[in-house]
Amino acid sequence: MDVIGKLRERAAELADLSHVMALMQWDQEVMLPRGGAAERAQQFATLSGIVHRRAVDPALGEFLAAAEAAADRLDTVERALVRKMRRGYDQNTKLPEAFVTELAALTSRALPVWVAARRDNDFASFAPLLSRLVEMNRRQADYLGYDEEPYDALLDCYEEGLTAREVRDCFSVLLEPLRELLAGVAPAEEWQPRVPFVEAEQVRFADRLLGLIGFDFERGRQDRSAHPFSTGLGRNDQRVTNRYAPQSIEFIFSALHEGGHALYEQNIGPELARTPLANGVSLGIHESQSRFWENIIGRSRPFWQYCYSLLGEAFPAQFGTLALDDFLATVNAVRPGLIRVDADELSYNLHVLIRFELEQALISGELAVADLPAAWGERYRDYLGVVVPSDADGVLQDIHWAHGSFGYFPTYTIGNLAAAQIWHAYRRFDPDWAATLARGDFARVGGWLATNIHRHGGVYLPRELLLRVTGEELAPRHFLGYLKEKFGR
Numbered sequence: 001m002d003v004i005g006k007l008r009e010r011a012a013e014l015a016d017l018s019h020v021m022a023l024m025q026w027d028q029e030v031m032l033p034r035g036g037a038a039e040r041a042q043q044f045a046t047l048s049g050i051v052h053r054r055a056v057d058p059a060l061g062e063f064l065a066a067a068e069a070a071a072d073r074l075d076t077v078e079r080a081l082v083r084k085m086r087r088g089y090d091q092n093t094k095l096p097e098a099f100v101t102e103l104a105a106l107t108s109r110a111l112p113v114w115v116a117a118r119r120d121n122d123f124a125s126f127a128p129l130l131s132r133l134v135e136m137n138r139r140q141a142d143y144l145g146y147d148e149e150p151y152d153a154l155l156d157c158y159e160e161g162l163t164a165r166e167v168r169d170c171f172s173v174l175l176e177p178l179r180e181l182l183a184g185v186a187p188a189e190e191w192q193p194r195v196p197f198v199e200a201e202q203v204r205f206a207d208r209l210l211g212l213i214g215f216d217f218e219r220g221r222q223d224r225s226a227h228p229f230s231t232g233l234g235r236n237d238q239r240v241t242n243r244y245a246p247q248s249i250e251f252i253f254s255a256l257h258e259g260g261h262a263l264y265e266q267n268i269g270p271e272l273a274r275t276p277l278a279n280g281v282s283l284g285i286h287e288s289q290s291r292f293w294e295n296i297i298g299r300s301r302p303f304w305q306y307c308y309s310l311l312g313e314a315f316p317a318q319f320g321t322l323a324l325d326d327f328l329a330t331v332n333a334v335r336p337g338l339i340r341v342d343a344d345e346l347s348y349n350l351h352v353l354i355r356f357e358l359e360q361a362l363i364s365g366e367l368a369v370a371d372l373p374a375a376w377g378e379r380y381r382d383y384l385g386v387v388v389p390s391d392a393d394g395v396l397q398d399i400h401w402a403h404g405s406f407g408y409f410p411t412y413t414i415g416n417l418a419a420a421q422i423w424h425a426y427r428r429f430d431p432d433w434a435a436t437l438a439r440g441d442f443a444r445v446g447g448w449l450a451t452n453i454h455r456h457g458g459v460y461l462p463r464e465l466l467l468r469v470t471g472e473e474l475a476p477r478h479f480l481g482y483l484k485e486k487f488g489r
């Protein structure tokens with residue numbers, strides 16, 4: 001067997017194992033009886049150990065070296081496969097096994113402490129573990145290596161090739177215009193239906209929306225979980241979840257968001273299946289696809305010109321007498337607040353900026369964990385004009401740091417920026433986009449995304465892909481242009 005054949009065989013084995021683990025994770029969030037949690041944790045630990053040993057197998061390193069020596073005889077996909085497998089192999093072998101085990105043990109200890117600290121508004125009980133997590137992330141950056149600053153090594157784990165300097169540049173362009181736009185918008189009241197929703201009807205409509213945007217139910221399904229998410233168990237098995245509350249229309253936007261993630265993976269080229277190329281390019285580009293459907297399409301007038309009558313038929317008691325204009329005002333309401341996941345399109349990236357600044361300062365050692373809540377409050381007052389009444393609704397609100405993830409937050413903003421840039425490129429391709437959407441032809445934009453982005457899976461680097469699709473590298477002006485068009489009145 002040639003060396004690429006050997007690599008493909010190894011890749012397939014690792015992909016199968018990771019899909020089995022994804023299935024266990026999905027099951028844990030959707031189906032697992034409470035009593036099964038401890039055994040499930042043991043199953044995870046056992047399987048993680050097997051996967052880790054396979055991932056650092058010296059024979060794999062030899063195949064990679066042989067393939068790299070023959071790189072000029074490889075085609076684009078083969079070269080990408082070698083690059084991606086090299087990246088995984090290096091990440092796995094650079095971290096000593098004792099370090100990986102220690103970090104896993106620390107995060108599993110930290111998670112329940114964080115849950116209790118958030119519930120009891122007790123930052124002090126979580127602070128010692130957070131300090132340890134910061135310190136271990138600093139060590140992880142040293143093991144992985146970086147050119148400019150330790151934070152880059154952490155960021156690179158989520159967004160290959162992105163540096164803190166580039167993220168800072170993006171935010172320095174965004175900050176003032178975002179604050180100006182926010183200052184010019186009157187805060188809106190929260191809308192509530194006069195009659196509560198019936199869950200079965202919400203589920204039916206969420207399924208219908210997924211179908212409308214091109215989700216293939218032969219190769220995926222939608223279920224319930226405490227927090228919406230999407231996961232891939234293979235190219236032909238994409239799982240999305242949603243949650244339903246009697247007073248909330250969030251299920252509509254969660255369906256579009258998770259559906260956007262799932263469409264990405266359902267459309268990846270079949271020749272990439274069972275390789276590490278059968279994922280999105282990066283977290284940021286993945287998020288661009290979910291934000292594209294959730295916000296850019298899903299909160300637009302043309303989309304609802306088609307879908308609003310369907311919504312009215314599904315929920316006559318809630319929407320029968322609400323005019324389309326009022327509905328659009330409701331789903332695009334701007335309300336600067338405390339909670340990132342509830343944030344509107346204008347303020348969302350300021351929540352991310354705050355986390356980005358603080359986690360950089362933690363990793364560099366400029367900020368001590370004990371001073372974190374005060375620094376959090378200061379920035380919320382400064383950037384969003386809100387007073388943080390408690391740590392539970394402040395620094396303890398996100399799971400990421402408790403999970404040991406530093407460098408993850410910026411990918412949300414990369415997703416928003418990339419989505420607007422991709423939208424700009426689509427509108428050049430389809431100048432009649434508004435009419436296309438208003439007649440319910442979502443396959444046109446879906447097909448364009450599939451051809452230009454999804455099909456390629458992880459073959460290109462994030463910045464290469466963006467360049468191919470939009471003709472330029474990541475540029476915040478498209479996002480600002482989009483916001484000004486929408487909110488700048």
Ligand code: ZN
Binds near residue numbers: 257
């Ligand atoms: Zn997402």
